[in-house]
Amino acid sequence: xxxxxxxxxxxxxxxxxxxxxxxxxxxxxxxxxxxxxxxxxxxxxxxxxxxxxxxxxxxxxxxxxxxxxxxxxxxxxxxxxxxxxxxxxxxxxxxxxxxxxxxxxxxxxxxxxxxxxxxxxxxxxxxxxxxxxxxxxxxxxxxxxxxxxxxxxxxxxxxxxxxxxxxxxxxxxxxxxxxxxxxxxxxxxxxxxxxxxxxxxxxxxxxxxxxxxxxxxxxxxxxxxxxxxxxxxxxxxxxxxxxxxxxxxxxxxxxxxxxxxxxxxxxxxxxxxxxxxxxxxxxxxxxxxxxxxxxxxxxxxxxxxxxxxxxxxxxxxxxxxxxxxxxxxxxxxxxxxxxxxxxxxxxxxxxxxxxxxxxxxxxxxxxxxxxxxxxxxxxxxxxxxxxxxxxxxxxxxxxxxxxxxxxxxxxxxxxxx
Ligand SMILES: *Cc1c(COP(=O)(O)O)cnc(C)c1O
Numbered sequence: 566x567x568x569x570x571x572x573x574x575x576x577x578x579x580x581x582x583x584x585x586x587x588x589x590x591x592x593x594x595x596x597x598x599x600x601x602x603x604x605x606x607x608x609x610x611x612x613x614x615x616x617x618x619x620x621x622x623x624x625x626x627x628x629x630x631x632x633x634x635x636x637x638x639x640x641x642x643x644x645x646x647x648x649x650x651x652x653x654x655x656x657x658x659x660x661x662x663x664x665x666x667x668x669x670x671x672x673x674x675x676x677x678x679x680x681x682x683x684x685x686x687x688x689x690x691x692x693x694x695x696x697x698x699x700x701x702x703x704x705x706x707x708x709x710x711x712x713x714x715x716x717x718x719x720x721x722x723x724x725x726x727x728x729x730x731x732x733x734x735x736x737x738x739x740x741x742x743x744x745x746x747x748x749x750x751x752x753x754x755x756x757x758x759x760x761x762x763x764x765x766x767x768x769x770x771x772x773x774x775x776x777x778x779x780x781x782x783x784x785x786x787x788x789x790x791x792x793x794x795x796x797x798x799x800x801x802x803x804x805x806x807x808x809x810x811x812x813x814x815x816x817x818x819x820x821x822x823x824x825x826x827x828x829x830x831x832x833x834x835x836x837x838x839x840x841x842x843x844x845x846x847x848x849x850x851x852x853x854x855x856x857x858x859x860x861x862x863x864x865x866x867x868x869x870x871x872x873x874x875x876x877x878x879x880x881x882x883x884x885x886x887x888x889x890x891x892x893x894x895x896x897x898x899x900x901x902x903x904x905x906x907x908x909x910x911x912x913x914x915x916x917x918x919x920x921x922x923x924x925x926x927x928x929x930x931x932x933x934x935x936x937x938x939x940x941x942x943x944x945x946x947x948x949x950x951x952x953x954x955x956x957x958x959x960x961x962x963x964x965x966x967x968x969x970x971x972x973x974x975x976x977x978x979x980x981x982x
Contacts, residue, residue: 590951592842603809614835615833701747746786761791790833869934872910885922
């Protein structure tokens with residue numbers, strides 16, 4: 566089954582060497598607008614795009630133009646947001662185990678500081694200064710179930726316990742902080758809409774309890790990211806309107822009815838924003854037959870790590886020009902690492918493959934190129950953007966061997982005995 570059609574791909578592969586990532590601007594922005602449109606009932610709804618999902622500044626700038634903020638968790642991510650023209654409360658800093666210089670940069674930018682640990686309140690007070698607005702990440706422990714990627718909340722390294730949350734807001738209030746938010750991020754690649762409604766409801770109830778108990782007023786609730794995408798052909802995209810309706814009803818009964826309105830609703834999705842709109846375009850390099858059929862591509866796990874590290878990760882694969890042929894041959898689709906989990910697909914039914922066929926790996930626009938690595942001396946590929954007007958822009962060139970060796974001193978090596 567052909568999941569998406571990509572026109573002119575053959576011509577693009579004649580101009581740019583495979584493998585490369587290709588992003589589809591028109592479809593990405595259409596989806597971003599749908600997300601904003603789904604939540605217009607909340608006046609200050611804002612999506613903070615999780616930069617780690619796709620840290621290409623060209624992509625970030627497109628999303629910024631849709632009114633998105635950025636969710637950062639490292640110094641380079643903060644610098645990328647800054648380069649894209651973001652500052653202040655358009656940046657959410659949701660880090661963990663955070664070095665002091667990263668807090669310093671986030672505070673300098675005026676970002677919203679979302680603390681992962683109650684000890685970091687005093688850590689900031691001692692080493693830097695306390696921000697004017699503070700947010701804490703809640704980990705509900707055994708109150709909620711997690712998902713396979715992120716694990717069970719009580720096993721996860723993230724966030725405050727419930728008791729720490731109350732103690733943390735009390736301490737922050739005692740230290741003179743007046744503006745507050747609350748955050749949770751407990752699911753990943755979740756396709757069930759009710760999960761997000763429950764997370765919002767859990768936070769709405771906490772807003773009421775904590776503000777009554779401590780006497781503070783909350784400005785926002787950040788329900789995190791984690792909305793899944795239909796990687797498999799038989800899966801359905803999450804209906805954003807269903808999530809929105811559910812959260813709106815819960816907002817009415819827990820926030821409006823308890824005099825907690827207005828309260829801003831924030832999200833920090835990564836995967837559902839860019840995931841479906843990125844493709845890894847590769848060619849078949851070798852066909853090998855032993856106990857199985859292997860199709861060896863010119864891309865490898867260093868270009869796309871997900872299938873290698875997540876046991877159930879599925880990426881749909883199509884073969885350019887062979888979409889309508891019978892898919893009746895079982896292949897393991899592999900890379901060239903000396904590592905047996907370097908496989909994009911195992912026992913996948915595909916049409917008969919030939920050397921030189923253009924193979925498209927789907928849904929790699931999030932947590933794709935960004936997870937790339939250099940094991941076995943493999944180089945990361947270029948990233949291309951298919952613009953709305955059909956133009957192709959190279960938004961990141963491919964790595965070269967010189968890039969790869971840039972941290973080594975070969976003159977020193979020559980003198981080294
Ligand atoms: C990774 C991450 C996100 C984005 O997750 P997606 O599954 O890509 O939506 C959001 N917030 C935090 C704190 C994260 O670590």
